[in-house]
Amino acid sequence: MTATPIFALRTDVSMTMISFDNTENAFAYKSDKELKQSKFLFSTMDYPLFVPIGTRITPFLMKTGLPINGIIKNTIFKQFVGGETLQETAEVATNLSKYGVDVILDYGVEGKEGEDNFEHATEEFIKVIKYAATQKNIPFISIKVSGFARHGLLQTLNEAPRLRSGIHDHEEEQAEWDKVCDRMYRICEAAAEHNIGVLVDAEESWFQDPVDRLTIEMMEEFNKSKPIVYNTIQLYRHDRLQFLELSYKIAKQRNFVLGVKLVRGAYMEKERKRANEKGYQSPIQPTKEASDADYNTAIKFCIDNIDNTAFIVASHNEDSNLLAVNLLETKGLSLKHPHVHFSQLYGMSDHITFNLAKAGCSVSKYLPFGPIRDVIPYLMRRAQENSSVSGQTGRELSLIKKELSRRKTA
Template sequence: MFYVKTVPALKRARADIHFKRLVLNRAVRCTVTSSSTAQTEHDGVRIRGGSECPGLSGRGGRRREGTAAAAAANEISVDFEQTREAYKSKDSLELLRSLVVFKLCSYDFLVDKNKEVMDLAKKILGQKTFDQFMKMTFYGQFVAGEDHNDIKPLIQKNHSYGVGSVLDYSVEEDISQEEAERKEMDSCVSAAEKENIGKDHRERKYQAHKQFSDRRGGVTGARTYFYADEAKCDQHMETFIKCIKASGGSSMDGFSAIKMTALGRPQFLLQFSEVLVKWRRFFTFLASQQGKDGLEALEQRLELTQLQEFMTKLGANGDFYGWFKGRKEDSTGCIDMLDWNSLIDDRTKISDLLVVPNVELGKLEPLLGKFTVEEDQQMKRMLQRVDVLAKHALESGVRLMVDAEQTYFQPAISRLTLEMQRTYNGEKPVIFNTYQCYLKEAYDNVTMDVELSRREGWHFAAKLVRGAYMYQERERAKEIGYEDPINPDYESTNRMYHRCLDYVLDEIALNRKANVMVASHNEDTVKHTLTRMNELGLIPTENKVYFGQLLGMCDQISFPLGQAGFPVYKYVPYGPVNEVMPYLSRRAQENRGFMKGAQKERELLWKELKRRLASGELLYKPVY
């Protein structure tokens, strides 16, 4: 799985790619004006025809004018204010439930004490009545049902209104903080570290710290797994397989979500992440020695002759030119970050991957002094579980979405996901990686992975999110003493999100092999995406650009998009009432901030209820 051959030259020269991007951006910025008064409107979706794009004369100009005109002719505008269309899949009781739940989520006392309140309600009402109450309120709003049979009616109803599903079995362990801390510390520290405390040259960021070992702290938008043993990881894998099969059995174009930390000992993710980051940092250092600092990651190049000379001056004994023996005949004599990353290759033992460059000795050295046989086997089993899930997804016709996690795990998670993409995304997008755009390095990560997919000819597939671990990440960086990995403010994160999104959309327009899910509740981001799709001539039926929102939230965005023909998906959690309580607790906390900051959804819900009351449609029932 980890074989990484030396990367071949680009099928198209890099200069040609950059030129095409410049031409593309020049073309879409031209003024598009209506040349026809014909305009149709149906179900809140406007289709406008006719346009002209002046200023692109000369060789190729006429063709680009025609392309822009064709794009404008297919331009689709979605109206997110049309409540009748946004809520046509809901009866009036469902609208009323949404209003009640969102209102309750705005009360700090209820949200802060939600666990105590629910425990008290359970004692007073009894388990059966409590379950019924939850299904009428919070559970019914945010969870699809108890099992894969129970969720089929909702999936089919949403599908009939143009909205697909990303299935997520949302059962979580409800364990104490003390137990969470114990499990995390036991599973993130290797035998070598326990025997030789402080002797291995590990970075503090990639080590377990007791005060942050309960990874649930400050996290409302993501589920957390704690390692117990290998048997528990096998159970998680079987659960994911059932979810994949349920997704394949309920629709033709579904997604299923997984988390890497559910599939193995997190010690490996910590250690492998540290190795990957050190390799990347070493490349950046060498590039700075050749005067290439200050450039974006993909623009940095190392001249191999200068590299060898510099390392020799440092007293290094190794043949660094020989590290890239497969590229000695390369006419450019240069390597970039992707070539550099290819040094991590297939080895006899998985633990042999955990090596870092030693500048003084000019050779690779192990990150830790030793690995036990059991640790090596645990690493192998984690990779095997990931591979099993990818195969099941391919066989079931389901796309597998790998969720992002904390920054001290994420480099390894992204690399493992990328290896799956290289294996399974050759003919179509099966494996989707998740990029958290609140990270300062998000753009570099996206551009490097897009470039690698282009070189090797597989389908790039990404889910773009803003991120779920901001408060925890900031506090951990401050307390432990490393650079805050998060963008300084919300506006910076928005700019990063749109920058990453624009890059992928441009790539789709260039070669139609990239794919992206815009996982956002932000209406401005969705509108930005629609504008860019119209500019680039990307039509919904190509199924290259997807949209995603959580079940029970932002229906005024999801359903108008679906009815306009855009591929849009709800993240659909399911599981028994009593076992999804941690998930519901997080939804309540997440919605507190969401509902306090944005009143639009509640206003639209009230508007639709009033419209139905005035028009005599209060007893309206969805037909599907």
């Protein structure tokens, strides 16, 4: 399928009167004090050198043992993370529920390798699933396969030639891979038992192939009657629209519901740098416009095949969210269709999340939690993402200022 130009998919007027400029809805859940704290953080992040320097020295300072935990917890951690424990996170989730916003829970610990750590992460994921099942507004949890699989193993399997059966031709790693598959199965089995969706995060392109294959296997096992397992499609890669179509064909052939979370992507600079260093074609789209076009085409594809596709519009792009709403309404589909969900990261794009919720959409905040030291890699990515997306920090800041001004005159 050739990507449809973005302008061909956009509609001039939203049928549902959603305004992403409505800051009263966007920040109703924040007190004046909290809003001023957010203003300070985004104002600081808006300085050109703050994020590049901060993301380099913060992990170092954490390792030195200097007493900076309090500073981090009361600033960037508070903005983007639910808490250090499930109990702390529950308070945030309860507050969001008052405004019709669900939660995607993410145990945000990354980068710890070793069999003991892999088993611990697996048990934590299962623990989070069981907790989510006790809450009315936590329909999903998020997992990373690299959280319970060795990076080197994933890369080896990604690069290895495959036999006709599709199995990778590396017998010496088979026992280790079997353990990874068993962990994934246990997580998905618990999710199916408790009716909680599992969103499998995307990885770097040199890890992604075995993750895709394993996730499709889990869909075939657990998505027979309803979506439980969702793969993540990064549309800033030029090959992912085609992969989405292939995944749909597999789902139809094997008789399961395809579950996908549509994102633009999170590893752009790292991907381009590695491709340049190793001399292969970058998997990243040549332009932002190409990424936008594929993303919007993916939304249209999922809605056109909604009977057998469950999808999450995980985007901070206003046009893409409005497009999804408009297409649903054009087809006479409910904004709360069981196969459609919207999501944004906690601490970002409240103007999208809360206005979608007000309009009657099923929408959630992606809410990570975990000890400060363990969540630092996630926080550094959030800071980099805000600074790398053109105008993102400025947009957040202008909306916060607008709401503070409105409250003064209200």
